Amino acid sequence: MKLQGVFFVLVSLLIFSACSKTKEPVLIQRSDEQLFAARNPKDIRRWLDTNRDIARAYFGTTRFGNDTALVNELTHRVNDKELGVLYDQVHQTFGTLGDLTGQLSEAFTNIREIYPEFKPPKVAAMVTGFMGPDLVITDSLIVIALDYFIGPKAKYRPVGEQFPNYILRRYQKEYIVPAIVFAISDRFNATNRQDQTLLADMVYYGKGYVFTKAMLPDTPDSLIIGYSDRQLTQTFNVQEDIWAYFIDAQLLYQTNPSVKNRYITERPFTAEISTKCPGAIARWVGWRIVGKYNDEKDPGIKALMQTADARRIFEQSGYKGLKDEET
Structure with missing residues (x-):
């Protein structure tokens, strides 16, 4: 009976704590x-x-x-x-x-x-x-x-011209708030301005996506990055091949803007890899790198966003293009 009483008190405290969380009013x-x-x-x-x-x-x-x-x-x-x-x-x-x-x-x-x-x-x-x-x-x-x-x-x-179908598809109401939160993440996203590598860009986007997911935990990944569910599934399943291409082409430390733009900017697909590979694929890979670092090191969102060393995040993530269950 005493144990039941203690259990009831603990449950009550947890419920009270959850209910007492004051939500930020928005008008x-x-x-x-x-x-x-x-x-x-x-x-x-x-x-x-x-x-x-x-x-x-x-x-x-x-x-x-x-x-x-x-x-x-x-x-x-x-x-x-x-x-x-x-x-x-x-x-x-x-x-x-x-x-x-x-x-x-x-x-x-x-x-x-x-x-x-x-x-x-x-x-x-x-x-x-x-x-x-x-x-x-x-x-x-x-x-x-x-x-x-x-x-x-x-x-x-x-x-x-700025509204091709692959971008126009995302002009629906469910994409609005994730886009806003990602934009807000920029003010907390520390970067090394001297680092002009593609890796630095990838980690920047990856940190922004991890931040957005943390602030909107029930939001599907597709709404955060803008890929369709099918694109996400296909990309996840062939990420080892995508990663192999990045390594073979020596892209991570590439600083040439015209080369970087092929992988970081919006495009209908990344032709250099495959017509089935979505555009801005480097952003997705950056999300995988930062996500793995966040899972492995568990620094907390604030410390993660304050980490400006993209190479450190990459190296400590241990990401090698493998699926989660294979790492």
């Missing part, structure tokens, strides 16, 4: 609703003057309500029927933004636990018909252009 400012409620130039000017931080970050203006060209363009757009269709689709897709606020709250709470000095930025939502970038992320402000992320069923989608 996404519905700048899109405020903007579309402003139907005439006078109201648009007022909106720009009231939301100067958003106007500066998203539209790149410093004139705000006095920016006549911007006022006229926004007035035209908020009264455009076709943009109204896109705006309605945003509301159907995102609703009250509960999914985004919940994920951001989880991430910000976890970041604050490790970095108490972290101040969650203001978050705002925008719909403009792709007038600005998809995401703006600074230390003090995040602007999410929701119209980019409706998904394949959207009547209108972003177009241009």
Whole structure:
């Protein structure tokens, strides 16, 4: 009976501890609703003057309500029927933004636990018909252009050379928060600026992905790195061949930008290895290296992010292109 009592107390303490974890409150400012409620130039000017931080970050203006060209363009757009269709689709897709606020709250709470000095930025939502970038992320402000992320069923989608299908596939709402958290990881990701090797780039991305996974532990790996589930599975299964190519081609300490870009930047596939090998494959390999180092040494996220020596992380990881169960 005494043991049962002790067990009950321990369980109660654990439950209380879990429930008492204070989540970081997140409020996404519905700048899109405020903007579309402003139907005439006078109201648009007022909106720009009231939301100067958003106007500066998203539209790149410093004139705000006095920016006549911007006022006229926004007035035209908020009264455009076709943009109204896109705006309605945003509301159907995102609703009250509960999914985004919940994920951001989880991430910000976890970041604050490790970095108490972290101040969650203001978050705002925008719909403009792709007038600005998809995401703006600074230390003090995040602007999410929701119209980019409706998904394949959207009547209108972003177009241009910067939006090939292999990238456009990721413009869906579930990719938004992982992308934000990865961007935030940069401020904690110590690097050696003198190290211009591909390995340094690989470890940088790997640390960022490990950080993102730690702050969003239930998020699938595919949403963190942007590969499809099939790509992840295929890449994992042939990683020994990928690693052999990296070693044979002496890529790790390559410093030539044109060579590095073949493996670190976005591409439909890495032709040098295989048409079935995803682009930016060096980022994925970097994630494997840092992940293994993190598993082997268990330094904790803060110490991991503070480690600027990419070569040390690689050498101490012991990564040799093998699957986890074979190491």
